[in-house]
Amino acid sequence: MINVFERLNDGKYTIYFGPAHPGSGNFGVKLEVDGECVISARADPGFLHRGFEKLMEYRIPIQNAVLSDRICILESLAWNLVHAEAVDELMGIDVPERARYIRVVLAELSRIQSHLIWFGVISAGTGFDTGFKIAFGLRDYILDIFEMVTGGRVYPAGYICPGGVRRDFPRGAKERIMRVISKICVDEDTTVLEKLENKVLKDRLEGVGVLSAREAIKLGATGPVLRGSGIKADVRRDDPYEVYECFEFEIPTMNEGDAYARYCVGIEEIKESAKIVRQALKMMPDGDYIAPQFRKPKLHVKIPEGEVYVRNEVARGEGCVYMVSDGGDKPYRVKIRGPSFLHMIPVLEHLLCGAEIADVPAIYWSLNVCPADMDR
Amino acid sequence: MKMGVLAEVFGNMFAKPMTVRFPKEAIPIPDGYRGEHEFNIDLCISCGLCSKICPNRAIDMVEAPEEYREKYPKRYPRIDLGKCCFCALCQDICPKGAIKMTKNVFLSTFDPKSVIKEPIK
Amino acid sequence: MKREIEVLQCLKEKFGAEGYVRRDRRVFITVDAEKVKEAILLLKNKGYEHLSAISVTDWIKDGEFEITYHLWSYESKILVTLKTRIKRDKAIIESISDIWGGNARTHEREMHELFGVEFLGNDDLVPLFLEDWDGPPPFRKDFDWRAYVREKFYSMDNERERSYYD
Numbered sequence: 001m002i003n004v005f006e007r008l009n010d011g012k013y014t015i016y017f018g019p020a021h022p023g024s025g026n027f028g029v030k031l032e033v034d035g036e037c038v039i040s041a042r043a044d045p046g047f048l049h050r051g052f053e054k055l056m057e058y059r060i061p062i063q064n065a066v067l068s069d070r071i072c073i074l075e076s077l078a079w080n081l082v083h084a085e086a087v088d089e090l091m092g093i094d095v096p097e098r099a100r101y102i103r104v105v106l107a108e109l110s111r112i113q114s115h116l117i118w119f120g121v122i123s124a125g126t127g128f129d130t131g132f133k134i135a136f137g138l139r140d141y142i143l144d145i146f147e148m149v150t151g152g153r154v155y156p157a158g159y160i161c162p163g164g165v166r167r168d169f170p171r172g173a174k175e176r177i178m179r180v181i182s183k184i185c186v187d188e189d190t191t192v193l194e195k196l197e198n199k200v201l202k203d204r205l206e207g208v209g210v211l212s213a214r215e216a217i218k219l220g221a222t223g224p225v226l227r228g229s230g231i232k233a234d235v236r237r238d239d240p241y242e243v244y245e246c247f248e249f250e251i252p253t254m255n256e257g258d259a260y261a262r263y264c265v266g267i268e269e270i271k272e273s274a275k276i277v278r279q280a281l282k283m284m285p286d287g288d289y290i291a292p293q294f295r296k297p298k299l300h301v302k303i304p305e306g307e308v309y310v311r312n313e314v315a316r317g318e319g320c321v322y323m324v325s326d327g328g329d330k331p332y333r334v335k336i337r338g339p340s341f342l343h344m345i346p347v348l349e350h351l352l353c354g355a356e357i358a359d360v361p362a363i364y365w366s367l368n369v370c371p372a373d374m375d376r
Numbered sequence: 377m378k379m380g381v382l383a384e385v386f387g388n389m390f391a392k393p394m395t396v397r398f399p400k401e402a403i404p405i406p407d408g409y410r411g412e413h414e415f416n417i418d419l420c421i422s423c424g425l426c427s428k429i430c431p432n433r434a435i436d437m438v439e440a441p442e443e444y445r446e447k448y449p450k451r452y453p454r455i456d457l458g459k460c461c462f463c464a465l466c467q468d469i470c471p472k473g474a475i476k477m478t479k480n481v482f483l484s485t486f487d488p489k490s491v492i493k494e495p496i497k
Numbered sequence: 498m499k500r501e502i503e504v505l506q507c508l509k510e511k512f513g514a515e516g517y518v519r520r521d522r523r524v525f526i527t528v529d530a531e532k533v534k535e536a537i538l539l540l541k542n543k544g545y546e547h548l549s550a551i552s553v554t555d556w557i558k559d560g561e562f563e564i565t566y567h568l569w570s571y572e573s574k575i576l577v578t579l580k581t582r583i584k585r586d587k588a589i590i591e592s593i594s595d596i597w598g599g600n601a602r603t604h605e606r607e608m609h610e611l612f613g614v615e616f617l618g619n620d621d622l623v624p625l626f627l628e629d630w631d632g633p634p635p636f637r638k639d640f641d642w643r644a645y646v647r648e649k650f651y652s653m654d655n656e657r658e659r660s661y662y663d
Contacts, residue, residue, distance in 0.1 A: 046626035053611075054636050063431040066463040089520075137394040144403070151410040151477075157463035166468070170408065217546050217571075220600035231571070238574050239522055297469045299428055309523060309567055309578055311549070322552050322567065322578075335552035337567075341607075346599030375626060436660055456657060492657070 011035055017360055019047050027344065027371040029364070033357060041352035043345045048375040056334040061087045062297045064331070065158030071336060072373035073154065074117050077110040077146070078314040079373070080160035085241060086310040086321040086334075087162035090303055093291050099164030100243045101284040106149065106160065107242075107312075108273040108280070109177065112184065113142040114315035115270050118368045119193050122263055125361035126204040131196050138192065141180045149173055163294030174281050185274045193267055205260035209351040209363035212257055219350060220342040223317025224269065224368055228262035230255040235313035246283065247276045259366035266368065300329050316340055316368050338373030345374070405479045410462045412480040413455055417495055419474035422450035426466035426475055434459035435466060444496050452495035457483060500573055504543075512536050525578045530564075533581045534591050537566060540579070541596060544572040548597050551604035553612045557638040560585045562614060566593070588612070592619035611636040 011034060018028040026047040032039045052071060056064045068083035069076035081103055088095055116139040123131030143153045148170055150156035159166050185191050211221065216229040226233055234251045236244040252268030254261035303325040311320045317339025324333040344367070351363050396403060405411075417440075427435040437451040453466075453475070466475045485491060501518045508514040508526050512535065516526035528536050545568040554563040559582075566579040583590055594602040595618065605616040606625050613634035616622065624630065633640050643661070651658040 046628060049626040051635065051642075054642060059431060062465065063429070066431050066461065066465065140394070147409065148406040151408045151464065152462065155461075157410060157461070158465075167408065170406070218598055218600065220548055220597075222547075233571055238571070239569075239576070297429060297465055299425070307525065307578075308519070309576060311569075311576065318549065320549055320567070322550065322565065324554055333552075333554040335550060335565075337550040342600055342603065345603045350599065433660060458657070488657075 012039070015357070017364070025369070025371040027374070029348065029352065031352065031357070031360070036356050038352050038355050038357065038360070041349045043349055045344065045371070045375055048371050050376065052376045053334050053336055056331060058330065060299065060329055061162050061301065061303065061331070062158065065161040069155045069157060070372070071338065071376060072314070072370045074370050075110045075114040075315050076154065077106045077156055077160060078312065079319065080156060080158060081107050082310060082312045082314065082319050082321050084160045084162050085312065086308050086323040087303070089308045089310060090306055090323055090325055091162070092304070093163050093294070095164055095291060096288040097285050098287040099289050101280050102165050102169055102289060103160050104242050104244065105177070105277055105280045108277045109142055109145060111273045111315040112270050113139045115266050118266050122205070122362070122365045123201065125365040126201055128198070128201050131193070131201070134196060135193065138184050141183060145173065145177055145180060148176065161294070164288070164290030166290070168289040177277065177281060181274050181277055185271055189271060191267060191270055193270070202260060204362050205263055205366065206258060208259045208359045209355065209366060210256070210258045211347065211351060215350065216257070219346045221317070221347050222339050223313065223315070224262055224265045225317065225343055225347065227251065227253045228265045229257040235311050235318055239311050241310070241312060247279050249276050259362050262366045262368070302327065302329055303331060314339065316370060316373070317343065319373070336376050338376060340369045340371070340374040343367045344369050344371070405481070409479045410464045410477045412457065412478050412483055413466070413493065414476045414478045415453065415455070415493070415495060416474045417448060417452060419472045420452055421472055422452060423471065424451070425469045425471070426453050429465045429469050431463065431465070432459045432461050438495065440496055448496070454495055455493040456491060457493060458488070458491040501575055504575060504577060508536060511539065522575050524575060525580065527580045530581045530583050530590055533579065534593055536579060537568070537593055538596060540568055540577060543570070545570045545577060547571060548600050548604070549576070551601065551608055553608050553614055555612065555636070555638045557585070562588050562612065564590060564614065589615040589617060592616035594619045610634065613637065
C-alpha cells in the first residue's frame, strides 16, 4: 500500500506511509527517500483531531468523564483516571479507599491490554501474524472483564468518574481477573508472549531506531520509550498518584535504546502490572465505591477556582491534564498532554532519518503509538 | 526444547478454540451491560434530567402522540440511538428508574428513521 | 515541601516572579513575558530537563493569553508550571525551540494553530492538525464552534439535526 506518488530523476522519491497503510493507524508520515534510505521524514497528523480540549469547556465534569474515554481508544480507562483525578484535585474530593484500589486495578488491566495490542501490532508490522492473533485473543479476555465491571468492552463510559467509580465491583470479578491474569502470565516471571519470541522478530527489531538517552529526554520521550533508552523514570514511582505508593513493583529498563529494547520493556511491564493487580486485589478494602455526594450524577456542581496539573503513567508514557477553572460548573480550559504527541512527531521524525524503508514499520510500532491521543 | 514444542502442538490440537462459533453460540453478556434503552412511560415524571445530562443531546423531550395525550399529557424523552453513546448517564440520573439499559446490542439497521425511539410506540 | 519553596524563592529573587506551592511536587510560578525565556533556561540548567507541555489559556475578560510551560525535573522530582501573560491583540512571544528543539517546536506549532499565538524564532509554524481551515483560531474563547458547525455542516431541514438550533 505504500504509495509512490512522485518520481524524480536522481533516485529520490517521496513516499507516504499511511494514512491508508494497513499498519499505520489514522496517521501519515511523508518520507523523502533516496534509494532504500530515508533522508528525512515529516509527520502528517490530524486525521483524528476531534478538539476534545474545546469540547470539554462546554460540558460538565461527569459528561467530560464520558468524553475522556475517547482520548485514546486503546486505553480508555487510563484516560478516565487522568481526567477524574484532575477534577478530584481541583474540587478537593476525598475519594474512598476502595474506589482508589478499583481505579488502580482497572488502570493496570488497561495497561496490560494496551501492551498486548502493542505486542500484536509489532508482530503484525514485522510479518509475524501468529503473535498478532494470540495477543489480540488474550486481550479479549481482559475486554470481557471490562464488560463485566464497566458495562462496555472498549468504552467504559466514564466508569472512573470524579469522586470514585460509577458502580461497585460485581461479585466474582476478583476471581475472574485472577484467572485471566494467570492466563497471560503463566507464572511470576514468564508471560505467554515470551514463548512466542523468535529469531525473525528479534532480527527485525534489534539495532533499529536507536534513541540515545540524551535525545530521548530532549525530545520529550516518556514511558516505555524513555525506559528503553536506559532512564529509570516512571510517574507511578516518581510522582505517585492514587495508591501506587503501597505496591511493590520494579521499573524495567534497557540500555540499548533500539526497537528491541523498547519491545522488551513492554513485555516486562506486563509482568509488573500483573504484580500490581494481584497485590491490589488482595489489599482492596471494603467500603464505599464513590464519594457520597457524587453517587447520583448532578447537573450543577461548581468547580472551585484554581488550576491543577495531573500527571499519570498511561501505557504509552506520561499522560497529563492541565485543568483551569474560573469557578463555574464547567472547566475553563483543559489541556490534554498525550504521550504520543511527542512520540509520533519529533521522536519519530528523528528516528526515521537514516533508516531503511523496510525498518519504518518496526520503528513506528516500537514507539507504542496511538494516533488518537496525539490528535485528541 | 524440541519436545516442549511437540507437547504444545499436541496440546493445542485437542484444546478448545479461543473463539466461539457466533450465530450458534455466543459469549453471554453480563448484567449491567449498557445496551438499548427500555423506557417505562408510567414511571416517568417528565423532569427532563435525562435530556439535560445527555452528553450527545440524543434525548429530546416531546409530547405524546394525539391519541395518548389524554393519558400522558406531559413531555417524554425521545431517544435518538444514532446519537447515543451508551454512557448510561440517563439511567443513573433518572430519579424514578424509568429509563433502563437492556442487554440488546443488535441495533444495526438500514432505515435511519428506525433509530429514533419514540416514548410510545 | 522544602525543595519546592527553594525553587520558588530562587525565581522570586532573580526575576521578581510570583507563585505558590499547590501541593507536594507542584509549583506554579508567574513571570513577566520578557523574562520567561531566561527563567526557563535557568530552570533547565537546574535540572528541569523534561518539557512536559506548553499550553495557552485564553482569558478573554482580561484581554490576555496565559502561556504555561510545564517542566519536570527527573532529579528533584518537582513539576514547575511557569506562567506568563501576553496581550491578546498582540500575541507574540519568544520561542523556546532553540532550547528544546523538536519537542518545543511541535508544542508551539500546535498552540500557534489553535490559538494564533506567534512564537518568534520558531521556523516551523505550519498548520498541524487542521486542513483547509478558514475560520479564526478555533480554541479561542470568542470562536463559537456551535454556530460554525451549524452553518457549515447542519441544516434545519434535517429533522434529527433540528434540535441543535434551539
